[in-house]
Amino acid sequence: MFDSLTGRLGTVFDKLTRRGALSDGDVDAALREVRQALLEADVALPVTQDFIKQVRERAVGEEVVKSVAPGQMVVKIVNDCLVKTLGSETVDINLNAAPPASIMMVGLQGSGKTTTTAKLAKRLVERDKKKVLMASLDTRRPAAMEQLKVLGETINVPTLPIVEGQNPDGIAKRAMQSANLQGFDIILLDTAGRMHVDEALMTEVQAVHGVAQPIETLLVVDSLTGQDAVNVAEQFG
Ligand SMILES: Nc1nc2c(ncn2[C@@H]2O[C@H](COP(=O)(O)OP(=O)(O)OP(=O)(O)O)[C@@H](O)[C@H]2O)c(=O)[nH]1
Ligand SMILES: [Mg+2]
Known part of the structure; x- marks a missing residue:
């Protein structure tokens, strides 16, 4: 473009x-x-x-x-x-919050949330020397949680153990507890995508947001999305 x-x-x-x-x-x-x-x-x-x-x-x-x-x-x-x-300047994520601080990744299906979660984790560990835990809240797509686990093994960043049958906000709660107990600085929450922004997605995102109280919510959009990215960003609020 x-x-x-x-x-x-x-x-x-x-x-x-x-x-x-x-x-x-x-x-x-x-x-x-x-x-x-x-x-x-x-x-x-x-x-x-x-x-x-x-x-x-x-x-x-x-x-x-x-x-x-x-x-x-x-x-x-x-x-x-x-x-x-x-934007004339890039704004760094403010990492000075009391640990564990959570960062929530949101976006449409296939926009690159899971990949970006792993990239960000690697950067936070290597550059910022943070102790990072990644957790997949994707209960919708088969093997989505395994995808993050495999990425975590590749970059050597721990992921929250997978427990079947939990809701996204339940998983977020468990991630917070683990991070507290194990002294993590940052939790990256990888959420499930949707084809379109819909009611169910917003309810889920809000529930997780309420539990995790993230210091940042990062919207991941495909660079080829073009002008629809504006609509998506507005809908995610
Ligand atoms: N070329 C390119 N491909 C990418 C990039 N990030 C992710 N991908 C690819 O895009 C596809 C989807 O990436 P994911 O990270 O799984 O996307 P997601 O948003 O987590 O997808 P869902 O969880 O299904 O909503 C994968 O095949 C990735 O390898 C990128 O920066 N560049
Ligand atoms: Mg994903």
């Missing part, structure tokens, strides 16, 4: 930077192309509209520095707004 977006925006800006003076019409035309480039890259419509509005407000609000060409100024404003929209 970013490749095609980069290509499209590059063409728009090439046209702009070659001009001497810019009229309002030029800015409008350029923003129309930016808008189309964003939409073609499957950026959600509300996100695109908000972005264009921001750029226009700043462009019209006259932040033009005298020494640069107007075209370059528009490029700079678009760049600043892009950085702001995409």
Whole structure:
């Protein structure tokens, strides 16, 4: 997605930077192309509209520095707004909570929750020197719990022993107890996915959330999801 977006925006800006003076019409035309480039890259419509509005407000609000060409100024404003929209900084997980702190992984089916749980566990152990326990709360998909167990064995991170017939919130409770008794710093809770966000999923996620009181809930989305990711994120609240 970013490749095609980069290509499209590059063409728009090439046209702009070659001009001497810019009229309002030029800015409008350029923003129309930016808008189309964003939409073609499957950026959600509300996100695109908000972005264009921001750029226009700043462009019209006259932040033009005298020494640069107007075209370059528009490029700079678009760049600043892009950085702001995409996030100018990464935020680390705050690990200073009283142990055991739990982190809950949520997302749609096959989005990569279980894989990401293991990757995150490895990082927390190796980089942050934390004692990490992983627990699968996936009671829906056959072998989902074994999947996490196998990953845990591969990266040498313990997983909560599998007990058949427990509810997700029951498993979360057991994970908290084990972590307390065994002195773990962090519990990673890998939840079950669904095809769509539905009532049953939300009830389950809320029940687990209530039991585990996670310091973070991480939404895992497939990078190819495109604009639907916005809807999913909103539904998960
Ligand atoms: N290419 C690629 N594949 C990935 C990545 N993460 C996970 N996968 C693959 O995507 C598939 C699903 O990953 P899982 O981690 O099992 O996804 P999940 O969200 O736990 O799935 P459910 O528990 O069934 O909802 C597996 O085949 C993974 O190997 C990734 O970053 N890149
Ligand atoms: Mg999974």
